[in-house]
Amino acid sequence: MSLMREIREFPVPKNSVGIWWLGQNGYIFKSPEGTLASVDLYLTDSCAGVYPDFDLSRRVPVLIPPEEVQVDVFTCTHNHQDHTDPETIRGLRNKDAAQFVGPPPSCAVYRTEGVESGRIALAWPDCEIAYRDLKIHGTFALPTDTSDLNHMGFVFEFANGPRVYVTGDTDYSDLLASAAKHSPDLLITCINGGFNNLSHFEAADLARQIKPKAAIPCHYDMFADNAVDPRQFRASLRMKAPDVRSQELSHGKPFVFSASM
Ligand SMILES: [Fe+2]
Numbered sequence: 201m202s203l204m205r206e207i208r209e210f211p212v213p214k215n216s217v218g219i220w221w222l223g224q225n226g227y228i229f230k231s232p233e234g235t236l237a238s239v240d241l242y243l244t245d246s247c248a249g250v251y252p253d254f255d256l257s258r259r260v261p262v263l264i265p266p267e268e269v270q271v272d273v274f275t276c277t278h279n280h281q282d283h284t285d286p287e288t289i290r291g292l293r294n295k296d297a298a299q300f301v302g303p304p305p306s307c308a309v310y311r312t313e314g315v316e317s318g319r320i321a322l323a324w325p326d327c328e329i330a331y332r333d334l335k336i337h338g339t340f341a342l343p344t345d346t347s348d349l350n351h352m353g354f355v356f357e358f359a360n361g362p363r364v365y366v367t368g369d370t371d372y373s374d375l376l377a378s379a380a381k382h383s384p385d386l387l388i389t390c391i392n393g394g395f396n397n398l399s400h401f402e403a404a405d406l407a408r409q410i411k412p413k414a415a416i417p418c419h420y421d422m423f424a425d426n427a428v429d430p431r432q433f434r435a436s437l438r439m440k441a442p443d444v445r446s447q448e449l450s451h452g453k454p455f456v457f458s459a460s461m
Pocket residue numbers: 280282283369419
């Protein structure tokens with residue numbers, strides 16, 4: 201059975217969220233009602249060769265080809281190609297059945313790749329977007345290079361149950377802790393440190409300030425020249441935020457998280 205079909209058929213218990221990691225910052229979330237939301241799906245090898253000085257060829261297999269993706273809400277945190285991938289968006293078949301959410305440069309890519317403007321919702325760090333039993337709160341992120349001022353994160357809130365904070369790519373800033381106002385139960389954070397992203401140590405410090413129940417590291421697995429061992433995050437978390445559980449996900453395997461976990 202294809203992974204997308206597995207996800208669609210997977211029953212998510214009340215007060216929980218089903219989470220599937222597809223590599224880098226790419227996730228699909230499923231609410232108890234069956235609402236499907238994605239963030240930063242990178243499902244091609246389009247970054248390979250973009251920067252000749254770096255090995256950015258894909259290391260995680262494409263677990264769901266773009267044409268098989270079926271989500272209700274498709275979100276991107278910023279317009280870097282490993283997050284807002286024009287080839288992935290071009291390949292989607294359900295463009296006329298989904299809502300597309302992101303900061304202005306990501307919305308421009310949605311439009312270029314054939315998404316109708318009525319299906320696109322602009323997002324920014326303090327926005328709130330509701331869809332069925334899903335609420336999306338925009339959060340602050342600090343851009344990691346000079347190409348794009350529009351980085352952000354999201355807190356996904358599922359049926360008034362668990363709240364999941366996805367940092368997106370971000371440099372360290374004291375303002376990141378402002379996401380604590382949404383009381384996230386789970387933190388999904390970049391840890392790679394390269395290209396001005398949070399290091400595992402800074403990510404652990406953010407967890408200390410935000411106090412989620414658990415933290416999932418990401419953005420260390422896709423490219424050889426942007427990789428780090430997630431065990432370093434586990435160790436940093438133990439030092440900086442011993443009350444926050446470290447949770448490493450396996451690509452394509454369901455992880456059910458409930459706020460009472
Ligand atoms: Fe990235």
